[in-house]
Amino acid sequence: MPVPFPPAGYSEDVWRRVRLLFNGQFVVDANVPKLVWERPYTPVYYFQSxxxxxxxxxxxxxxxxADIYDLTVNGKTSPSAxxxxxxxxxxxxxxxxxNKVDAWFEEDERIFSHPKDPYKRIIVLQSSKKVQIEIDGVEVASTSRPKLLYETGLPGNASYYVIKLPxxxxxxxxxxxxxxAKIESAGIEGHIAFYDEKVDVRVDGVLNERPTTLWSSAESREFLQREYSWFLPIYDSYRHPVQRVDSLKYFIMRHYGGIYVDxxxxCLESLEPLRYYPAxxxxxxxxPLFINILGAAPHHPFYEYMTNNIWAYNLFYYPLPYLTxxxxxxxxxFTSMWEKYHDSVNRRNWNLVHSAGEGADQIHTSDAYNKDQLYRVAMESRRGAEPWVFWNEGAGLTWEQWDFSIFHWIGENAAKVIRITVAVTVGLSLLTSLLVWRCCCRGRKVKSNATGGFKSVAALLTPVLSPVLTPAKEKREFFIKKGHDMV
Structure with missing residues (x-):
């Protein structure tokens, strides 16, 4: 059975104002309480004394x-609270x-049970904090009614503004x-969010410290400049940001190794068993293979091979962003690199086995044979497939542009697309054949100037063509009239 996350005993600070009301007084007013999982799934709040x-x-x-106290306010007591x-x-x-106090509030909203688990629930809270956003010293936004979003995943497909300064x-x-937005986060519709790492945020007049983002744009460029400076011109030439994200993680996997997860x-299970596999x-x-989850030992030859050859795939840009x-x-x-590398490893191992002679059985278990192997972890999404062991998956779609929906629909409806394509192709082929036959027959009858014969051909063709072209009566009258005119 999977071990739930967070496990029992886990705790963390949360940036959320929590107040407790008892007998007309707020006995607790904490801006950074601690969320504690005394048991899985249902966290509780702890506060500094x-x-x-x-x-x-x-x-x-x-x-x-621990010491136990009664809670007494204005003559009213809540025992052992x-x-x-x-x-x-x-x-x-x-x-x-x-249940030992009268009411609990998260920001300005009352809660009626234990707090929601932020790792499993999307939380949108109305607040009365004064929030100001500044960019290069210019205030671009200010409100006393912000919405605070605590998300487990992406709440929808984002649209971006361009901010023009004075x-x-x-x-x-x-x-x-x-x-x-998704239904769980519908409360944020019509609201704007700002990138905390790149703007100044003041809350109730206090300037927040900018959070540090691991592998920010600046840090990523420094890493590439220091370790793989030859790749920087290619990195900068990418037209789509996701290309820089993809290529960067390949170089990080090459240099540091480890397990990358989108x-x-x-995670549903411990990833410790996967450390056995070199890549x-x-x-x-x-x-094509997925690239949302990758694992490798540092300096694995596959990632060295792939990053050394990535430049060759940047020579042409396709009309559709998704293809590019x-x-x-x-x-x-990634799949192309995987196949080419695997072919080279298989050829090398074949040579190892056949050159070993009587010691071929030992070759299959040797480090020389196995260290460069590649492995795939099944995460099939087709109906009836085995359940996933290590991971689950949420909705992302953070980078796809307009053409992705076309490819996604085709992928989801491949059987339907094939049936429609075959039906249309067969139908057009039959129609073309019938039209060619009709033209040939008409040509022969015009040359012979045989009215009766033409009428008979018209009568023969009309029942066949009429369901495709026009009603049978109209088509038959047309042919008969045409035949008389020719006479």
Whole structure:
């Protein structure tokens, strides 16, 4: 059975204002509470002890691991409501039982049970915090009614704004919105989000520290400049950002190794067993290999081979963006490299086995035979396929442009497309044959000037052609009239 994430005992700080109301007073008002999974699936809040006024804590009941207190406000008491932890990672944190106070609030919205698990639920909260967005010292947005989104995955397909500053500078990719969000995050429709790593955000007048993004654009360029400077001109020449993302992860896998997993995928099991394999990817059984999950040892020869040859696939840009991305750096490029590399390894191993003579059996288990092998982990999506073992998958579609929907529809309806294509081809072939036959027959009858014969041919052809062209009566009258005119 898969081990759930987060497991029991896991905890983390959350940037979310949480308030507890008891007898007309907010006894807790915390901006950074701690979310603790005492058991899987249902987290609870813990608060620093300093967030509760000491006079509210009465009737101390000492314990080895925690002290228990009553909660007393303006003469009203909630017995054994507060637990103050004395040991471990949660030392000096307090827990207040949900049903021991009158109401709980996350930001400005009341909650009626335990908090939602942010790893499994999308959360949209209305807040009254004053939020200001500044770019190069210019305030571009300000509100006292922001929506706070806590997402497990992408809430929809984003559309981006171009921000024009007073000095004429245009900033791309810093602000986005969702015209049609998923139903779980419908509350963010009509709202704009900003890229925290690249803008200044003030909350209630306090400037937030910009978060650090692993493998940011600047960090990625520094890595390539330091380790693979020959590739930078190609990296900069890519027209689509996803091409830079794809190529970068190939070079990271080459240099550092490890396991790469797209943010659209989640883990169902420990990945420790996969470390046995020197290089692997996932295969959906639909043609090209997937590149959303990759694994390899550092400096694996496959990634060296692929990155050394990636330049050759950037010589031509196709009219459709999807084709360009797929062939230049995406799934089709990766699959082509996989097949070519595998062929070379198979030829080498064949030579190893046949040159070993009587020791061929030992060759199959040797490091020289197995170290460069490639492996595929099945993640088939067809109906009736075996369930996935290591990962699940959410909706991404963050980079696809207008033409992706065409290819996606064709892929999802391949059987239907084939049937329609065959039917149309056969129908057009039959129609063409009948029209050619008709023209040949008419030509012979015109030359012979035989009216009766022409009428008989017309009568013969009309029932065949009439369902395809025009009603039988009209076509028969036309032929008869034409025949009389020729006489």
């Amino acid at each position: 300093s967030t509760v006024r000491p006079e509210y804590l009465t009737n101390k009941q000492p314990g080895d691991e 507060v637990r103050l932890v004395k040991t471990g990672d949660l030392k000096d944190y307090i827990k207040i039982e949900y 000095n004429g500078d245009r900033k791309h990719g810093l602000a986005w919105w969702y015209k049609t 943010m659209d995928n989640g 692997f990817t996932t295969d959906g059984g639909e043609g 991305v797929s062939y230049n750096s995406g799934r089709w490029f």
